[in-house]
Amino acid sequence: MDGIHDLGGMSGFGAVEVERDEPVFHERWERRAFGLNVLGLQILRAYNVHEYRHAVERMEPAHYLSASYYERWLTAVASLMVEKGVVTREELERRAGGRFPLARPGVAVAAAAPRPDASAARFAVGDRVRVRDLRTRGHTRAPRYVRGKRGVVARVAPTFLLPDVAGHGARAPHEQTYQIEFAAPELWANEGRPGDTVVVDLWESYLEADA
Amino acid sequence: MNDPRHPKTAAPIAARVAALEDALTDAHLVPDGYLDEATAPMEDALSPRNGARVVARAWTDPAFRVRLLEDGARACAELGYGLPFEESIVILENTATVHNAIVCTQCSCTAWSLLGLPPDWYKSPEYRARLVREPRTLLREMGLDLPEGVAVKIWDTSGETRYMVLPLRPAGTEGWTEEQLAAIVTREAMIGVARVTVG
Numbered sequence: 001m002d003g004i005h006d007l008g009g010m011s012g013f014g015a016v017e018v019e020r021d022e023p024v025f026h027e028r029w030e031r032r033a034f035g036l037n038v039l040g041l042q043i044l045r046a047y048n049v050h051e052y053r054h055a056v057e058r059m060e061p062a063h064y065l066s067a068s069y070y071e072r073w074l075t076a077v078a079s080l081m082v083e084k085g086v087v088t089r090e091e092l093e094r095r096a097g098g099r100f101p102l103a104r105p106g107v108a109v110a111a112a113a114p115r116p117d118a119s120a121a122r123f124a125v126g127d128r129v130r131v132r133d134l135r136t137r138g139h140t141r142a143p144r145y146v147r148g149k150r151g152v153v154a155r156v157a158p159t160f161l162l163p164d165v166a167g168h169g170a171r172a173p174h175e176q177t178y179q180i181e182f183a184a185p186e187l188w189a190n191e192g193r194p195g196d197t198v199v200v201d202l203w204e205s206y207l208e209a210d211a
Numbered sequence: 212m213n214d215p216r217h218p219k220t221a222a223p224i225a226a227r228v229a230a231l232e233d234a235l236t237d238a239h240l241v242p243d244g245y246l247d248e249a250t251a252p253m254e255d256a257l258s259p260r261n262g263a264r265v266v267a268r269a270w271t272d273p274a275f276r277v278r279l280l281e282d283g284a285r286a287c288a289e290l291g292y293g294l295p296f297e298e299s300i301v302i303l304e305n306t307a308t309v310h311n312a313i314v315c316t317q318c319s320c321t322a323w324s325l326l327g328l329p330p331d332w333y334k335s336p337e338y339r340a341r342l343v344r345e346p347r348t349l350l351r352e353m354g355l356d357l358p359e360g361v362a363v364k365i366w367d368t369s370g371e372t373r374y375m376v377l378p379l380r381p382a383g384t385e386g387w388t389e390e391q392l393a394a395i396v397t398r399e400a401m402i403g404v405a406r407v408t409v410g
Contacts, residue, residue: 007340008316008367015352016341018332018399024254029225032232034328035246038253044240053318069319069334071224078231087234095230098222141369143316145343158299160371177370179301188344196363198343201370 001137002144004061009145009188030070037077047080050167054139055079058103079103107137109168121176121204127153128210129180131202139167142206149186150210154199155179162203176204253328261292262325262375263396267389269302270380279377280304287325294324299372303364303403310361311376312350312403314342315368322373326398333402343367353404376403383409 007013025031040046047055055076059067067075079102081087092100123129131146141163157177165172181199184192221227235241265287269276279286283300294300300322303311315321319334332338341349346363350356357363366374378400384392399405 005317007336008314009344010340011344013337013340016332016335016338016349018353019330022330024328025250027225029228031250032228032246035249036228036231036235038249039235039241039245043242043245056318065336068224069331074224074228074231078227081231081235086238086240087231091234092227092230093222095233096222096226098226099220100227100230101221141317143367143369145316155301157301157370157372160298177372179366179372181364191344193347193363196346196365198365198367200367201372203370 001057001139002135003057004059004064005057006144008143025070029074030068033070033074033077037073040077040080044086046084046086047169048166050139050161050163050172051080051169052076053163054106054167055103057139058106060101060104063101075101076103106139106168109138109165109170111171112162112165112173121156121178123153123156123176123178123204123207123209125153125156129153129178129207130210131180131206132208134206136164138164140164140206142202143200145187146180146182146200146202149182151180151182151186151200153178154181157201160203162205164203164205178202178204178207180207257296257323257327259325259327259398259401260393261327262322262398262401263393264290264389265292265302265325265375266377266396266401267393269377270384270392271389276377283375292324294322296323297325297373300325301372301374302377303366303374304377305379305403307379308361309364310357310403311364311366311374312342312346313366313368313374313376314339316340316343317369320368320373321402322375325373325375326401330398350404355405375401378403378407381407381409 056072059075082089130150133148157179159174159176161172162175179199180202181197184196185194187198269279279302283302284294287294305311316339319329321329343365346365347357396407397405400407
């Protein structure tokens with residue numbers, strides 16, 4: 001989805017503020033929100049990490065930007081627990097004594113058919129590739145700023161579950177991943193400095209050969 | 212469809228966390244003491260001191276450095292780091308002509324086992340939006356002015372592979388022990404937004 005989470009290259013953001021000697025958690029509730037997600041992922045196995053990331057992405061854009069990191073965690077975990085039928089929104093709002101904003105609903109994505117050729121990497125280091133101009137309302141890990149852009153395979157990485165399918169709780173194939181290096185001018189035109197590069201980790205089905 | 216719910220009208224965040232915690236507890240889904248115990252071992256185990264030790268070893272042991280750059284996971288395992296949260300790790304070597312830095316533009320992925328849980332600045336929209344597009348300006352604002360002759364290479368953690376920068380060893384540390392060196396390696400240097408400096 002072309003969501004608010006896909007921030008790479010957006011303009012208008014200001015200075016990065018670094019807090020000296022920052023604690024791991026600033027408040028008790030942050031630690032508890034962290035623990036609730038580990039509980040959901042590892043103990044209850046109520047959802048997988050791809051569904052979790054997608055739930056964060058499905059937050060209302062205004063809420064996403066105004067929420068702190070662990071508020072996004074809490075919102076995603078609560079949304080998934082409601083969507084999976086573990087708790088209801090009404091119960092959460094009654095217990096919280098007020099509104100409990102959740103993520104917006106996702107779209108349905110079908111389970112993937114097994115790919116007979118999944119064992120062989122299609123591209124090798126040095127190959128020239130182009131990121132396919134794919135649009136989806138669902139989860140993907142191809143950031144907008146590389147869509148349609150040309151790059152070179154810098155590393156052939158391991159195979160991983162395809163997040164575009166796994167993020168919807170459907171049976172996902174393992175697919176080859178690659179670190180693709182893009183020249184800064186290819187991504188940012190006149191703003192990109194020749195010689196500078198950005199490396200993006202992409203699944204094979206996001207890519208096509210650049211003839 | 213949900214009604215759009217503006218966050219300003221929401222219950223306080225601590226109350227929302229408690230609501231979910233209590234709902235799951237009353238449904239007998241939270242093992243006794245779990246939320247008190249679950250994060251404690253992670254806070255100890257997930258620390259940038261781990262990455263600093265790896266860097267110090269790489270600075271003092273050339274054969275380890277080669278192994279680290281070839282297969283980060285295997286080399287880290289030599290030092291006792293099993294990397295339970297990282298299925299694939301790549302160590303990025305800074306040189307006199309290439310400077311690496313790490314970001315996750317779509318969320319905030321990092322190598323928890325080596326860098327610790329990420330700091331707020333790494334998770335901020337400002338850092339995530341700007342580093343890939345205006346790395347030199349942003350790094351300069353953060354105190355790292357890179358010379359023209361150094362190429363900047365930004366790694367967006369968009370997949371499952373995690374990264375750690377192997378910074379340049381600062382001059383004036385000749386003869387230092389591994390422990391002394393590890394003590395000056397910061398998380399910021401291993402993310403690539405700072406140099407390692409002496410004193």
